[in-house]
Every structure is written in C-alpha cells, then in structure tokens.
Amino acid sequence: DAMVIQNPRYQVTQFGKPVTLSCSQTLNHNVMYWYQQKSSQAPKLLFHYYDKDFNNEADTPDNFQSRRPNTSFCFLDIRSPGLGDAAMYLCATSRGLTGSETQYFGPGTRLLVL
Amino acid sequence: AQRVTQPEKLLSVFKGAPVELKCNYSYSGSPELFWYVQYSRQRLQLLLRHISRESIKGFTADLNKGETSFHLKKPFAQEEDSAMYYCALSGASYSGNTPLVFGKGTRLSVIA
Numbered sequence: 570d571a572m573v574i575q576n577p578r579y580q581v582t583q584f585g586k587p588v589t590l591s592c593s594q595t596l597n598h599n600v601m602y603w604y605q606q607k608s609s610q611a612p613k614l615l616f617h618y619y620d621k622d623f624n625n626e627a628d629t630p631d632n633f634q635s636r637r638p639n640t641s642f643c644f645l646d647i648r649s650p651g652l653g654d655a656a657m658y659l660c661a662t663s664r665g666l667t668g669s670e671t672q673y674f675g676p677g678t679r680l681l682v683l
Numbered sequence: 684a685q686r687v688t689q690p691e692k693l694l695s696v697f698k699g700a701p702v703e704l705k706c707n708y709s710y711s712g713s714p715e716l717f718w719y720v721q722y723s724r725q726r727l728q729l730l731l732r733h734i735s736r737e738s739i740k741g742f743t744a745d746l747n748k749g750e751t752s753f754h755l756k757k758p759f760a761q762e763e764d765s766a767m768y769y770c771a772l773s774g775a776s777y778s779g780n781t782p783l784v785f786g787k788g789t790r791l792s793v794i795a
Contacts, residue, residue, distance in 0.1 A: 611786055612785045626782070669715050670773075674727040674728065
C-alpha cells in the first residue's frame, strides 16, 4: 500500500551522463515536490509542481529539471551530473499548498556519481 | 528568510528519561511548524504539527512565539523512539505560502 514510490532506490551514474529519477503516487495529490538531501544536511527543496504549474526554487541549479506528465508521475532529470550532485533525492506529495499541509514522502533514491 | 535551527546533532537518553529535542526558527511572518521523523529504514513522515495541538506517540510540542521555539518533548523515552527528528517550518506571506524549510535534524538514541 505504498503511497509515494520512488525508483530506483539506488542509482549509479557517471560524471556528465544524464540521469532520470522517477516518483509516482497513489494519493491523487495536487502537489509533488523534489528535495535534495546531502549527508548530515537538511532536505532542500529543488522545485515543486502544483498540478501542471512548475515552481523552481531560486537557487536550484539549471542542471536540474523536472517533468510531470500526469497527476501520478513526476521525474527529476539531471542533465550533466557532477560529483557534487551525489545525494539522496526525496519525492513528496501534498494535497495542496496551504501552510498546514502534511507532506508524504517517498523512500528516496540515493544517487552516486562516479 | 526562513531558517530552522536544531542545535543538537545527536541526543542520547536512557529509556524512561525525559526527552527534549530543541528547535528554534527565524521567520518574520506567521509560521506553521512541524516535526517530521525518520525511523531506521523507513521514510520521512509527519510526527506532529503545532496547529493540531495533539500528542502523538507521547510527544508534544508547543509553539513559543516569544522565544521562536518549537521544542519536541516526551516525558518518558522508549527504545522505539530512536530515530532522526526534523523540525520544519512553512510560512504564510502576502504572496502565498512559503515552501517547507527543514532543520538539519537531531538523531535521538534511546539507550536501554
């Protein structure tokens, strides 16, 4: 009965080789988020979709892109991964964007860049 | 700008002892505060939020606007409370709600 699913759980890529991480949800939530979490650091929001509206955080590098083809799926594309992009990537969903909304997280994908 | 500070990276307590995980925030508007928890090999999940004013798994947290704090407390720690705890803040502003900002987390270790 997993509600937010991330695939794969571990991803190894080469320096500069494009990589895509995927997230799906069975909650029918309007909002989907992507966070980056490096070791011993806080999860950092990269961007989110409210339905089809894309909202990029100001300090998210251009190297990171996202696609949401439908309500259920959202993808994180890293065009040219660098060593500094190695991290845990968390997908989350919420019904809406009000301040009190609960976010539901996936298990994360750990990205290793060689 | 929003900021959440969790001063302790690691907190170790004995089973049955009281627990207090500290969280301080910086935000000029009206904050919504949350505690999220991540147990070993599990996903990050909501523990509680200040607006609900509820006790979850024996934990409570009170928003103190004067001290800009939202400390998480439990009177008697249990071994199953061992986990990573994140304090998080979302703000309301004229342009809408601001994204959730997390603290760096405190790892709670309850020793039998």
